[in-house]
Amino acid sequence: MKTKKNHYQIVIVGGGLVGATLAIALDAIGIDLVVIEAFQERSNSQPSFDDRSVALSLSSLKIYQRLGLTQMINSAEPIKNIHISDQGRYGFSRLECSKLNQPQLGAVIENKILGLALMSEVRERGIEYCCPAKVVSAKKIVKNDKNVMQIELEGIKQFINCDLLILAEGSRSNLKSQLGYQTEVTDFKKSALVCNITTQIPHKNWAYERFTNNGPLALLPLSDNRMSIVWSNTSEKSKELHEMSKISFAKELEVAFGSRLGRVKKIGKRNVFPLMQLVTSKIVSDQCLLIGNTAQQLHPIAGQGLNLALRDIEALRKKIQKLCLDKESKLDSKNWLDEFENERMSDRFETIEATEALARLFSNPSTALSLSRNLLMKIMDVTPAIKEVFAMKAMGFKA
Missing domain, CATH: 3.30.9.10 (D-Amino Acid Oxidase, subunit A, domain 2)
Incomplete structure (x- = not known):
């Protein structure tokens, strides 16, 4: 499946729970984006929409509430x-x-109920959701004297350019390895x-x-x-x-x-x-950012995987919104990405280390x-x- 255009401000690779939530959050602040998802919508093979359930923290519920997903929140069973x-x-x-x-x-x-609610919101907002489509390569190029990330879709030989590439396709992301990110397993x-x-x-x-x-x-x-x-x-x-x-x-x-x-x-x-725990030491590089399980897959003992991703999404939304208000700042700049990584480092590594310690202590x-x-x-x-x-x-x- 082809995208409607060949250039976007942001391309999100992965349209599961994290990718769809991120798309909704960024669409709310007017970002021109596309979501590229490898699995057919409502497919049983979509790993985000399987038979598992997720425990959303109170702060995560507030994030979804701010995104207007009140009906979904009301359908969740309170703890x-x-x-x-x-x-x-x-x-x-x-x-x-x-x-x-x-x-x-x-x-x-x-997960299935949350996934369906997110997809309903994506469709209602008119967010472009290219599915099924698989990204086979990504690289940084110069186009019209401007640095862009270029991705290639499998089979149809379509090339798409963007100012920022966000990988939300899960812990076994081939693109993550291709772009040189190192993962500790x-x-x-x-x-x-x-x-x-x-x-x-x-x-x-x-x-x-x-x-x-x-x-x-x-x-x-x-x-x-x-x-x-x-x-x-x-x-x-x-x-x-x-x-x-x-x-x-x-x-x-x-x-x-x-x-x-x-x-x-x-x-x-x-x-x-x-x-298994899979942790990428760095989550940003030039014009590329990792989020959700692509950045870290955690042991489920504390139920913090999606909750950490939602806190990252909220922080990223605020950062990009502020960036867009500053006419001299650009999405393709690495400075703000480094700032974002540093700002999220404490919460990220505290959560990772606490989860691993609990898993070892109580097992x-x-x-x-x-x-x-x-x-x-x-x-x-x-x-x-x-x-x-x-x-x-x-x-x-x-x-």
Whole structure:
């Protein structure tokens, strides 16, 4: 599929959750852009729109609200409280929105529902969405005495120029490698089993994080008393859980989680995903920027991947809006890109390092570590100041 023009201010490669949100944010400030997406719209192979769910922090909900996606926010299931515990240990901690003077701590929405809402907004705004189309190469050239990024679409031999190229096509981006970005890969040697369940006792908008010897087990509230589970285990155990009968799986889940929500009544389709962290040290180069999983793919333990991307999008929108008001500044300048990277560095690396530390701390079966983390949870539960700092970070705000 061809684009309508051969030059844009910004080309976004990747039209999943991050790319579509970014397009909406930049369209709102009048940027001339096109989104290029490799997968057919509503295709089952579109990785952003799979069976998983995403926990949106309170700050992320506010970002979507500012973009006018109120109906989508209202369809997400609120997280009012969070219960954190360790299997077989006494330590636990609770975060409750009423005690933090917040209406909610966040909300959970299924990826497919979020994806459809974003695509509906993209169409309603008239944003050009070139799909299916695959970018096979990107390079910097001089065109009419001006530096531009030139990309080539597969098959049709169309070349498109832009002042700024933004890659939002996921962690395995070929363009990222082609443009010389270096990625550090951490293989956690584990997998996450994901599915939706219904329990005997209503969740009442509680989210649960349960730490087991093999890895964390998260239960997130969904509509109709369903819960989305993300269960980290060794790859062998995840495969076993995926292949066993629903009755056997329910029993295993009840043993790992406990009886707080009663029996598991229904189990949806189970999927298994490998757990890896992929981090690109730099996210900008001349006239090119990485965002979302293209910049960093995180362990799901803290649910911060999309939330970090949304904070980046909000900061980028403000930066570009300010840039457009300054007649002497240009999108093709590297100075403002370097400034943006430096401004986002603290939040980015704090989130990456905290997520990796949590993944290692709460996936380690060491008795000494287990006792230490239980003590930490108990201290946090009875210390309002510590709890507030933790909650503010979880909600996506500065503590």
